[in-house]
Amino acid sequence: MCGIIGYNGYQDPKGILLDGLKRLEYRGYDSAGIAILEGDKTEVFRAEGRIQQLETKLTRHQFKGHLGIGHTRWATHGAPTENNAHPHQAGPITLVHNGIIENYLGHKLILEKSHVSFSSDTDTEVLAHLFDRELKSGLSLKDSTLKILPLLKGSYAFAVINENEPGTLVGVSNGAPLIVGIGENETFLASDVQAILHRTNRVIYLEEGQIAVCKSNHVELFSQEGESLKANIKTLHWTADQMEKAGYRHYMLKEIHEQSQAIANTISGCIDPNSGTIQIPQIEKIKDTLKSISRISIVACGTARHAGLVGKYYLERFAKISTDVDFGSEFRYRQPVLDKNSLTILISQSGETADTLAALRESKSQGVSTLSICNVRESSLARESDLVLYTNAGPEIGVASTKAFTTQLTMLYMLAVQLGEIRGIISNESAKELTTDLMHLPHLVDNSLRLEGKIEEIAQTLQDTPFFFYMGRDNLYPIALEGALKLKEISYAHAEGYPAGELKHGPIALIDRQAAVIVLAPLNNSPKSKISLKGFEDNILFEKILSNLQQVKARGGQVITIGTEGDGLFPKESKYFIGLPKTSWALNPILSTIPLQVLAYHIASLRGTDVDKPRNLAKSVTVE
Numbered sequence: 001m002c003g004i005i006g007y008n009g010y011q012d013p014k015g016i017l018l019d020g021l022k023r024l025e026y027r028g029y030d031s032a033g034i035a036i037l038e039g040d041k042t043e044v045f046r047a048e049g050r051i052q053q054l055e056t057k058l059t060r061h062q063f064k065g066h067l068g069i070g071h072t073r074w075a076t077h078g079a080p081t082e083n084n085a086h087p088h089q090a091g092p093i094t095l096v097h098n099g100i101i102e103n104y105l106g107h108k109l110i111l112e113k114s115h116v117s118f119s120s121d122t123d124t125e126v127l128a129h130l131f132d133r134e135l136k137s138g139l140s141l142k143d144s145t146l147k148i149l150p151l152l153k154g155s156y157a158f159a160v161i162n163e164n165e166p167g168t169l170v171g172v173s174n175g176a177p178l179i180v181g182i183g184e185n186e187t188f189l190a191s192d193v194q195a196i197l198h199r200t201n202r203v204i205y206l207e208e209g210q211i212a213v214c215k216s217n218h219v220e221l222f223s224q225e226g227e228s229l230k231a232n233i234k235t236l237h238w239t240a241d242q243m244e245k246a247g248y249r250h251y252m253l254k255e256i257h258e259q260s261q262a263i264a265n266t267i268s269g270c271i272d273p274n275s276g277t278i279q280i281p282q283i284e285k286i287k288d289t290l291k292s293i294s295r296i297s298i299v300a301c302g303t304a305r306h307a308g309l310v311g312k313y314y315l316e317r318f319a320k321i322s323t324d325v326d327f328g329s330e331f332r333y334r335q336p337v338l339d340k341n342s343l344t345i346l347i348s349q350s351g352e353t354a355d356t357l358a359a360l361r362e363s364k365s366q367g368v369s370t371l372s373i374c375n376v377r378e379s380s381l382a383r384e385s386d387l388v389l390y391t392n393a394g395p396e397i398g399v400a401s402t403k404a405f406t407t408q409l410t411m412l413y414m415l416a417v418q419l420g421e422i423r424g425i426i427s428n429e430s431a432k433e434l435t436t437d438l439m440h441l442p443h444l445v446d447n448s449l450r451l452e453g454k455i456e457e458i459a460q461t462l463q464d465t466p467f468f469f470y471m472g473r474d475n476l477y478p479i480a481l482e483g484a485l486k487l488k489e490i491s492y493a494h495a496e497g498y499p500a501g502e503l504k505h506g507p508i509a510l511i512d513r514q515a516a517v518i519v520l521a522p523l524n525n526s527p528k529s530k531i532s533l534k535g536f537e538d539n540i541l542f543e544k545i546l547s548n549l550q551q552v553k554a555r556g557g558q559v560i561t562i563g564t565e566g567d568g569l570f571p572k573e574s575k576y577f578i579g580l581p582k583t584s585w586a587l588n589p590i591l592s593t594i595p596l597q598v599l600a601y602h603i604a605s606l607r608g609t610d611v612d613k614p615r616n617l618a619k620s621v622t623v624e
């Protein structure tokens with residue numbers, strides 16, 4: 001949460017900071033601010049709301065300085081007002097911060113006793129005053145940092161400048177991400193590479209507790225103990241082009257359309273041309289260990305957790321491993337009893353979600369092996385996990401997750417099939433067939449996207465509907481949850497997802513003529529080979545979902561079915577029918593997701609919401 005940017009070089013920092021903040025706006029957009037050192041005075045500008053408001057404030061300002069910091073805020077401590085917006089100042093110090101200083105109140109009380117007064121409700125201002133106190137005792141910015149860090153509790157990153165050290169920008173990462181960019185006679189700090197990737201692709205990912213002292217022409221790294229560290233400079237793979245909208249109205253729409261490519265990229269390198277089966281190289285290396293795994297715990301948040309719920313079906317059906325799925329925010333607090341023979345799978349697009357990271361650390365502390373499915377290389381999750389499977393979806397900028405989700409499902413499918421084969425649950429013949437199905441998936445996703453025009457028309461008729469109900473059975477139940485989440489987060493319409501069979505136990509009371517009911521009822525392609533797994537080879541639940549549909553229809557609900565093209569039953573029973581290409585039981589969750597994303601996108605866009613940056617949300621939730 002919150003985005004940090006810093007610049008130390010030869011250019012006017014205003015444009016660089018504003019541009020960086022716009023690229024980080026997905027991390028929070030309650031207020032924004034920048035500070036630029038002009039001679040020996042720091043000029044601070046802050047505004048409530050979006051970066052646009054800050055930009056308007058700065059229109060007439062020209063700067064001569066070359067050092068500055070900026071911030072876009074997702075409020076935690078203190079209301080989203082200008083007063084609470086960053087940067088915060090204390091004496092010569094100016095500071096921006098992401099995360100939470102948990103023990104700030106204790107420090108605030110002590111500072112107040114020495115007559116320090118505060119102009120905001122934030123933990124950040126307390127930090128600025130701690131710096132001011134140390135500087136007054138004659139310490140430099142770097143030495144003050146070393147003195148202050150042991151006093152702080154929580155997960156945070158910050159960037160700080162001092163009027164008395166005009167050539168120095170200091171950044172600290174401790175449980176929240178901060179990246180150093182290295183250009184020609186200029187250095188950058190940013191919460192995420194996308195803020196600076198178009199300026200340099202040479203970066204250092206700060207590790208837990210590291211301090212970066214950035215001069216314009218070099219960077220020095222230190223541990224919290226003040227020990228000098230060797231910088232590990234990486235050259236990034238993602239290009240700046242991948243970060244742009246490529247002609248689409250919103251990043252979300254672009255990312256929806258990128259899914260066939262993203263899935264193909266995720267699959268690439270994981271299919272063995274000789275055997276014709278899925279072989280994720282990292283899994284192949286530890287296959288003997290994986291043979292003996294007795295249980296899997298999947299932990300994730302939001303959309304990533306929905307992927308985990310589908311993963312449970314895959315892992316239990318293909319690999320016969322008992323699998324639990326937990327919310328990241330609940331896992332560690334329920335004191336999970338983990339078996340040393342078990343495996344924890346963490347799923348995260350960003351790799352920086354605080355609750356997911358805490359689950360990783362909890363598992364490691366109990367001696368359990370950890371495997372992450374992650375999209376961002378060098379993220380905290382990727383660095384700390386025993387094994388990482390990257391989803392290769394490319395950068396996802398829209399706050400609502402789309403291609404990250406379908407690539408997570410793809411990776412879980414591959415993992416489950418490979419584990420199934422390693423553990424002797426599925427035959428080589430079945431593994432080949434499941435691999436062939438998967439290889440067709442990118443093409444099927446593309447074909448499903450051709451239905452966008454029809455879905456947009458449906459969205460027009462549904463845009464004012466007050467209540468949406470999504471239902472599915474078996475491995476499509478998590479997709480009902482995901483469809484509802486997608487719609488509510490970007491359109492602000494009330495939406496709920498349920499297992500269709502659960503309807504009669506309460507939620508059916510909500511159904512009336514006002515409700516739109518989205519029914520997930522695709523047909524499964526029967527496998528040609530004998531994969532003797534119950535419920536896998538046919539459509540045993542097809543008739544059951546049809547009767548669930550009848551139940552809502554009888555109460556006046558307008559039914560929209562996501563089914564399979566050529567189906568003779570559901571189109572007659574539904575107000576609208578979206579016919580997807582036919583695929584297997586296991587791939588239907590991925591394919592059925594596509595029309596739900598498109599529907600949510602068009603309803604939100606017709607309602608005029610800010611699709612890429614919906615209210616109250618942030619892309620990467622780095623606080624508890």
Ligand code: F6R
Binds near residue numbers: 349
């Ligand atoms: C919803 C959405 C969120 C994220 C969740 C976890 O569209 O994007 O629910 O899925 O915040 O984020 P990551 O995957 O970065 O851990």
